[in-house]
Amino acid sequence: MMIKQSLSLLLALYLVMLWHPGNSKGDEPGQRESSTSYWAEAGIVQRVVISKSRKELLYQENGQAMLSCPVAVSKKRERKKRRGDGCTPEGRFTVAGRYRNALLLDYPDTSTAFEALSAREITRAQSRAIEEAHRLHLLPPQDTPLGSYLSLRPGDTRQSTRGDIRLADKDFTWLASRLREGATIEILP
Numbered sequence: 755m756m757i758k759q760s761l762s763l764l765l766a767l768y769l770v771m772l773w774h775p776g777n778s779k780g781d782e783p784g785q786r787e788s789s790t791s792y793w794a795e796a797g798i799v800q801r802v803v804i805s806k807s808r809k810e811l812l813y814q815e816n817g818q819a820m821l822s823c824p825v826a827v828s829k830k831r832e833r834k835k836r837r838g839d840g841c842t843p844e845g846r847f848t849v850a851g852r853y854r855n856a857l858l859l860d861y862p863d864t865s866t867a868f869e870a871l872s873a874r875e876i877t878r879a880q881s882r883a884i885e886e887a888h889r890l891h892l893l894p895p896q897d898t899p900l901g902s903y904l905s906l907r908p909g910d911t912r913q914s915t916r917g918d919i920r921l922a923d924k925d926f927t928w929l930a931s932r933l934r935e936g937a938t939i940e941i942l943p
Contacts, residue, residue: 798815798816799815799816799817800813800814800815800932800933800934800937800938801813801814801817801937801938801940802814802929802933802937802938802939802940803940803942804825804827804919804939804940804941804942805942805943806827806828806831806842806844806941806942806943807831807942807943809824809825809826809827809911810822810823810824810825811823811824811825811919811921811925811929813929813932813933815932820932821925821928821929823921823922823925824911824921824922825911825919825920825921826909826910826911826912826913826914826915826919826920827842827914827915827919827920828840828841828842828914828915828916828917829914830842831943833943835870835875835900836875836899836900836901837898837899837900837901837902838901839901839917840916840917841917842904842915842917842918842919842941843861843862843863843866843901843904843917843941844941844942844943845863845865845866845940845941846863846938846939846940846941847859847860847861847863847904847938847939847940847941848860848891848935848936848937848938848939849933849934849935849936849937849939850891850892850893850935851893851935852930852935853905855907855908855926856905856906856907856918857905857906857907857929857930857933858893858903858904858905859904859905859906859939860887860888860893860894861894861900861901861902861904862884862894862898862900862901863884863888863894864884864885864888866900867880867881867884867885867894867898867900868881870898870899870900875899875900876898876899876900880895880898883895884898891936901917903918904917904918904919905918905919906918906919906920906921906926906929906930906939907919907920907921907926908920908921908922908923908926908927909921909923919941
């Protein structure tokens with residue numbers, strides 16, 4: 755039984771690494787651009803705070819506000835619990851990578867996985883795979899009942915989303931040009 759669980763975990767980690775997001779040029783998943791950038795090398799601390807209730811994004815560098823803009827989030831105000839519930843997750847996430855025209859966040863997080871495991875909504879192997887992906891700073895498994903591919907992306911901010919965060923094209927372009935992998939994204943109620 756233990757060997758079967760270990761093999762399942764290794765397979766899940768392999769699949770996560772295989773399908774880890776590519777770069778902004780639209781390359782295939784798994785081809786990552788370097789996470790070092792001018793911003794990281796210059797010691798600039800980046801932080802994004804998104805308020806679901808105010809539908810607003812605040813971007814800071816070293817504590818100084820650099821951008822404040824409207825965003826679209828889900829209509830539903832409750833916390834995301836499962837795939838397809840139409841809710842935008844809440845919590846602290848990091849930019850896990852870029853894929854095509856989106857910044858992918860490291861959802862599901864470990865606290866969501868722990869709650870789901872306690873409620874028996876995911877298996878112990880799925881919970882371990884999520885924890886291991888976070889430990890290794892990889893995109894967590896995206897095939898669990900918790901939902902997948904939380905992202906910041908460009909689009910119409912006047913209409914609600916099914917869970918993602920949408921910014922106006924010009925705001926997304928500006929933010930995506932500055933934001934690096936590993937930057938903190940905090941999504942508040």
